[in-house]
Amino acid sequence: MTSFEYACSTRIDFGVGAVNRLPENLTSAGFGRRIMLVTDPGLVTAGIAARVTDLLEANGFSVTLFDLVKPNPRDSDCLEGAAKFRSRWCDALVAVGGGSAMDTAKTIALLARHGGTPQQYADGELSYGEVAPVACVPTTAGTGSEVTRSAVITEEKTHRKMTLKHEWLRPQLAVLDPVLTRTVPKTITAATGVDALVHAIEGYTCKRTQPISQAFGAQAMSLIYRALPTAYENPDDIEARSDMLLGSLLAGLCFGSADVASVHCLAEALGGLYDTPHGLANAVFLLPVLKYNASENVALHAQVARHMGVASDSDSPDEAVSQMLLALSEWLQKLDIPPLSELPNVSRSDEARIIELAMANSSTQSNVREMSVESYRAILEEAFAGSHP
Ligand SMILES: [Fe+2]
Known part of the structure; x- marks a missing residue:
């Protein structure tokens, strides 16, 4: 119960x-x-x-x-x-x-x-x-x-x-x-919108989630996944802007009474060290963290795929997860999100410091899968190696 x-x-x-x-x-x-x-x-x-x-x-x-x-x-x-x-x-x-x-x-x-x-x-x-x-x-x-x-x-x-x-x-x-x-520049629309999706996904999947956060998160994922590319391409589309503002509000109601998790722990480390815009820092870690988390929590992440609308009930949980990873990779490319290696000032030689900051972040404890120095290192290496997010 x-x-x-x-x-x-x-x-x-x-x-x-x-x-x-x-x-x-x-x-x-x-x-x-x-x-x-x-x-x-x-x-x-x-x-x-x-x-x-x-x-x-x-x-x-x-x-x-x-x-x-x-x-x-x-x-x-x-x-x-x-x-x-x-x-x-x-x-x-x-x-x-x-x-x-x-x-x-x-x-x-x-x-x-x-x-x-x-x-x-x-x-x-x-x-x-x-x-x-x-x-x-x-x-x-x-x-x-x-x-x-x-x-x-x-x-x-x-x-x-x-x-x-x-x-x-x-x-x-x-x-x-x-x-x-409506007048927010395209790059900021993309980065802040990705942040909102990460709030919904992390709030929905983290260890501190509960049914009310999940209800808000499910609706937020559905709105944001659909509306963000439109708001990015057509800044004056007030329907898409409205859906995004509602999506980010619902995502706030989701994670605000649950928590964020490891995507944010890495993103906040980057923001503190290099002043990387928060949404962009989240975007570059979303896929590697999701892959790591989903491999141990397939059913939960299949739900995420369904709420985003990239998998149906007839898809198996494994199929739903792979469809989600592929869809998100294409989604991030559509938003012109650069890979980690192309972010200004970010240096691979700071890897130990980034990991140290991420480990010290209290939201590491909320990540749905156990995190360690080694797992953060593997995620960072995957993000550094990626030619796109
Ligand atoms: Fe955030």
């Missing part, structure tokens, strides 16, 4: 035009009027930050802009954001952007209320309670961070990716408008 717990307290407003309802959503969720808007310089240039600021100010909110968010967000930026939040007497945060903006906002919300450093919370030296309220407006379809209770922050000194995880970090509000994702 299965027993499990599942929680997600985030209020969700999804749909074309949803961003226009942000002010009323903030008010009805009980947010204060002094908002810190957390975003990245690209969204400032694109005018999206100004659009949200104007919308908030027209509805009686005051806005302090924090636009220093970088890909693979750093501890130092979070500390700077928290200092600004306090000095401007802000009382809530709105993150506009991808996972980096959302994770930075969650961490600022914690540091502004409770002091300390991200390290002290990640390492369990400090505990905390309620943080400043956070609302998320994702502009990419990938991370799912708008509904998860975690934030991944890089320790600048050591390149370690730290995961802060607590129910307090779950955003109170997520406003998802597919229109905001």
Whole structure:
């Protein structure tokens, strides 16, 4: 008999035009009027930050802009954001952007209320309670961070990716408008979309999964596998953009109360060491990890193949798994994902360090098949040898 717990307290407003309802959503969720808007310089240039600021100010909110968010967000930026939040007497945060903006906002919300450093919370030296309220407006379809209770922050000194995880970090509000994702560049659409599929697959298969995560994951896989190539090829296809944003949200609801696993452990090692975009780092490890995991868990991965729509009930589990591996390889090529050996700065001579970081990642324990230094080495070697993912 299965027993499990599942929680997600985030209020969700999804749909074309949803961003226009942000002010009323903030008010009805009980947010204060002094908002810190957390975003990245690209969204400032694109005018999206100004659009949200104007919308908030027209509805009686005051806005302090924090636009220093970088890909693979750093501890130092979070500390700077928290200092600004306090000095401007802000009382809530709105993150506009991808996972980096959302994770930075969650961490600022914690540091502004409770002091300390991200390290002290990640390492369990400090505990905390309620943080400043956070609302998320994702502009990419990938991370799912708008509904998860975690934030991944890089320790600048050591390149370690730290995961802060607590129910307090779950955003109170997520406003998802597919229109905001329409201008995302092709390469980012592809990389963030692959990240979302990996969330669904890892959340569905990992040791900490449960039936509710699996239900969300199954739907997410089906949507993302179908919609991503269309969104990549036709950026203005609002149906595909909408399916991707919904798919990444469902993937967040899947892994957010389960875990990710070894694809992410390797990807986070790469992100910490070389600043590799998170989705791209996931993409290059997806196939080698899936092959390793599926060889011991055929029936489970046959389910994944069926949810993605690349195998039917009449296919044997072995057939379904091989069809899935082949289909995913073609899918990644369609998205022009480069192989590991072509990613900038990545060096094979760092293999031991990558393995060390992956082994130290707590999600290694969640991988459905036991991981060891040797298994990570074999996966890395396969990824380095591949001419395509
Ligand atoms: Fe991810």
